[in-house]
Amino acid sequence: MRTRLAIKIHGFLERRFPERRVFLKSDTDTRFIRLRPETQLIAVAGTCVIVAWGIVATAIVLMDSIGSGNFREQAKRDQETYRERLNVLSQERDARAHEALAAQNRFNAALAQISVMQSEILASETHRHELETGIEVIQTTLRQTMQDRESARNQLTQLQQQETTGDSPQALASSAPAQMDFVAAALADTALERDQILADSQAALEARDELEKEIRLMDDRNDQIFRQLEEAMAISVEPLDKMFRSAGMPTDRILEQVRRGYSGQGGPLDPFSLSTRGEEPTADELRANLLLNQMDQLNLYRIAAQQAPFATPVNLGTVRQTSGYGYRRDPKTGGRRLHKGSDFAGRTGTDIFSTADGVVTQAGWQSGYGKLVTIQHAFGIETRYAHNSNIRVKVGQRVSRGDHISDMGNTGRSTGTHLHYEVRVNGKPVNPMIYIKAARNVF
Structure with a gap:
């Protein structure tokens, strides 16, 4: 086959x-x-x-x-869309910057107004104390005048009784002309003194009415000053409280920690007291003490805001954010990994700033991060600034918010010149933009 x-x-x-x-x-x-x-x-x-x-x-x-x-x-087309989006974000950023500047100006104006109003309150309370002292003096003089008037009336009554008896001035006049003249002169002096006492009493009553009217006007003015101060405190404290709560920071615990640990400028103010006689405080004193407590709270908020990373590590007008916090495709291996910070790309040598007050705990090379700066802040917060080309601080150095700490570079595990910025709370990484966005309408 x-x-x-x-x-x-x-x-x-x-x-x-x-x-x-x-x-x-x-x-x-x-x-x-x-x-x-x-x-x-x-x-x-x-x-x-x-x-x-x-x-x-x-x-x-x-x-x-x-x-x-x-x-x-x-x-x-995607690039054009991205550019348009960047332009919109830049305009929004500029608007937020203007709003923050206006809020800062309002805050400074409120502080200046508070200082002026507090001086006015102290001056008005001093004047009021002087007026109260004057009223007491006038009342003492008035009581003495009333006593003198009663004494004159008693003398006049005695003279009238002598007229009804046999020892009347008319009976004694024929026997003692000199005594009659003396009695007549005494009666004339008593009448003049009585008229003077009545005039002084009337003037004292009118002065008392004027002083009471002035005290009422002063009370109204003090009440208006207190209302303005209370409104200024509410306007100043509310944005700061909202900023901390937006960042997930418990304000009560934060303020208590600042109050316990802060020993420099900005400590608690002494209570406001106007009386040294051991009396119960008045309503104005209670309101003044409440305002002082609110000013102390505002000062504590300001101190806490300096110690938390609410600022941006770079000038956003010279860089762009290339990667945010969260899971992403790794630029080196291509796998899916957690990105523990935010990346800001810019030119080599771009200035990098500290986002809060703190102490430098690391300033040198670390695998993956390249040239790294680590700063320890209050409240268990730590910030990291990686891939630098130049480091300008040393370990143990204390820095303030806005200090120039390094220059942007491309060291370590990096695909280009950028800043890798991390925020860690008690050792755990969190999204840095939470703090930056929370402070947009405050600073």
């Missing part, structure tokens, strides 16, 4: 591809190459395969060229 099938196949190939001979002739000899039907079939099949491969490869190249052109157009 196999022989017959092979004969049939060979005969079919002989009809389609008859045997051919290629002669090769030289000067001395002539040779030929026999091309069997099977050889011709293999050659034709190979030629067809090569031609088909060329056609397919050409089609693939053309399709890839067309697709790459579409990808470039899409990339250009």
Whole structure:
């Protein structure tokens, strides 16, 4: 069966591809190459395969060229969209910066107004104390005048009684003219003294009414000053309290920690007291003490805000954020990994600033981070500034918010010049933008 099938196949190939001979002739000899039907079939099949491969490869190249052109157009459109988004974000950032500057100006104006109003309160309370002393003196004089008037009335009554008895001045006048003259002069002096006492009493009453009116006006003015101070305190404290709560920081615990640990400027103020006689404090004294407590709370908020990383590590007008906190595709390995901070790309040497007051705990090379600066802040917060080209601080150095601590670079595990900024609370990484966004409308 196999022989017959092979004969049939060979005969079919002989009809389609008859045997051919290629002669090769030289000067001395002539040779030929026999091309069997099977050889011709293999050659034709190979030629067809090569031609088909060329056609397919050409089609693939053309399709890839067309697709790459579409990808470039899409990339250009995405780039334009990204640029528009960056422009919008820049405008929004500038608006927030203007709002923060206006809020800071309002805050400074409120503090200046508070200082002026507090001085006015002290001056008004001193004046009030002087008025109270004057009223007491006038009342003492009035009581003495009333006593003198009663004494004059008693003397006049005695003289009238003498007139009804036999020892009247008229009876004694004939026997003692000199005594009569003395009694007449005494009566005249008593009448003049009585009239003077009545006039002094009336003047004292009018002065008392004027003083009471002035005290009422002073009370109204003090009440207005207190209301303005209370409103200024509410306007100043509320944004700071909202900022800390937006950042997830418990304000009660934060303020208590600052109150216990802060020993420099900005400690608690002494209670406001106007009386040294051991009396119960008045309503104005209670309001003044409440305002002083609120001022102390405002001062504690200010101190706490300096010690928490609410500022930005770079000038946002000179950089752009290239990566945020969270899981992302690793730029080196391509795998999915947690990015523990925020990346800001800029030029080499861009200034990097401390985002809060603290102490430098590391300033040198660390694997993966490159040249790294680590700062320990209050409340268990730590910030890291990685991939620097130059470090400007030393370990143990105390820095303040806004101090220039390093320059942007491309050291360590990095694909380009940028800052890797981390915030850690009690050793655990958190999103740095929580603090930056919380302070947008405050600073």
